[in-house]
Amino acid sequence: MRFITFRLLITLLFFSILISCKNEIKKGLTSEKINTKSSIKYASGFNIEYFETYKKLIVNAPYQDSKETFEFILTGINSAEKGIKTPVNSIVVTSTTHIPMLELLNVEDKLIGYPNTDYISSKKTRDLINSGAIKELGNEESINTELLLDLNPELVVGFSLNSNNKMFVTIEKLGIPVILNGDWLEETPLGRAEWIKFFGVLFDKEKLADSIFNEIEKNYLTAKNIALKSNIKPSIISGGLFKDIWNLPAGESFEAAFLNDANTDYLWVNSAGKGSLSLNIENVFEKGKNADIWISPSFYSNLTEIEKANDLYSKFKAFTNKEVFSFVNKRGEKGGIIYFELAPARPDLVLKDLIKIAHPELLKDYKFTFFEKLK
Structure with a gap:
């Protein structure tokens, strides 16, 4: 009887600790939003919100005529539903437009797989492909999921023309998080370029992403003013x-x-x-x-x-x-x-x-x- 009572007390204590931990996690993920102005100026397809213990990446309309909004919790721990641990240490992307973003942030070495690697032109990333650091994953419309599972990236960044993205659903069922990137839907040149901040928050490099974008914006607006002459x-x-x-x-x-x-x-x-x-x-x-x-x-x-x-x-x-x-x-x-x-x-x-x-x-020396x- 004493043994049963003792075991019951241990069991109750275990569940008490478990509930307490869950409450702490829940408490952390429902913490108050930090009242900071959004740094997104031109892009309409995503936003970033900051809370006391986590960040929220919001992707609006990641494909044509989409009425869905996707939210992802970014934390330093694997704790939340749809949660993604940052900084991301291994990633698969699916569009060549993502490659310069990774390179500008100096995280191209985190790329471990890509579909149709022949489409990639950048010498920096091609050297990684040629060395075997980046694996060929087949076609972007039907990624080799067996090889992807072997690579086991922490995140896949995809793009989709419509809501019929069964491949990404399959990838998520394998336990690999997927975020759809809608940079190609932006309607302004600077709106597209601002998606570097999307990658910046995934790698905990927001300050660097902001700095890079600010320089691109400055160069663009300066050129625009030159044209008006x-x-x-x-x-x-x-x-x-x-x-x-x-x-x-x-x-x-x-x-x-x-x-x-x-x-x-x-x-x-x-x-x-x-x-x-x-x-x-x-x-x-x-x-x-x-x-x-x-x-x-x-x-x-x-x-x-x-x-x-x-x-x-x-x-x-x-x-x-x-x-x-x-x-x-x-x-x-x-x-x-x-x-x-x-x-x-x-x-x-x-x-x-x-x-x-x-x-x-107006640009005599420009090549x-x-x-x-x-x-």
């Missing part, structure tokens, strides 16, 4: 044919914002929409045949390819005057286009390129980062 606004057409459809930026898109900030007259600036417009070549020719400059003519790498692709192409004034500029020839070791990887993180360099194209007299004049 010109009284000439050259007219611009953009895009080209893909399967008989001419795709070009809509007037409210981030590409149109670039062209506006470069002090140019983008001919479709007043069109509605935040994505792209799909037009036929006759309509584009009617409106843009006398445009001064042609930016990003699909994936053609030289003027000869453009001329052979369609009879109307060579009749554009910009083509005749050889004022055609593209970023497709600047590629990494494995053929990945550097613009697609680096441009979202460095909109200041994109803007300078566009100013150099439209107003070369292109992404674009070049096609020959």
Whole structure:
């Protein structure tokens, strides 16, 4: 009887301690919010809130037409539902746009896996791939989950075009946390670049992320003001044919914002929409045949390819005057286009390129980062 009573007391004491610990954790995760102003200035897709004992990363609309909001508790311990321990020491990302963010924060060595590594252009990260430090995970739409499980990263940062993301659900069921990154949905160049703060909070490098972004913002706004010194606004057409459809930026898109900030007259600036417009070549020719400059003519790498692709192409004034500029020839070791990887993180360099194209007299000593004049 005494033995039973003693064992009962030990059991009660164990549950008392367990409940007490849970209450302490719960108490910590319901602590008061620290009244600090959000550091997010341009991005609409995420926010960061600070509490006494943890941080909350909020991702708004991580895919097109999403009405969901995802919240993640970031703590120094593995204690909360949907909780993620920070700083993250091993990560898998799924978009090349994430690579420059990691490199700017000096945490590229935390990347242990990536789908379709051939798309990565940065020499810094390519060296890690070539050394075997970053493993190939197959296709971004169907990651090799067996290999992912062997790697066992602390976090996967994914992106999804819609709510049908069964692969990420499977990854979460394996016990690996997933956060969807919606940087590609931002509608302004600086909004996209500000997602470095998203990665900053994951690696406990908020101050460094803020400092890097502030410098990019400063460079961008300085360049924008330089562009305004010109009284000439050259007219611009953009895009080209893909399967008989001419795709070009809509007037409210981030590409149109670039062209506006470069002090140019983008001919479709007043069109509605935040994505792209799909037009036929006759309509584009009617409106843009006398445009001064042609930016990003699909994936053609030289003027000869453009001329052979369609009879109307060579009749554009910009083509005749050889004022055609593209970023497709600047590629990494494995053929990945550097613009697609680096441009979202460095909109200041994109803007300078566009100013150099439209107003070369304003940036005489500047050399292109992404674009070049096609020959």
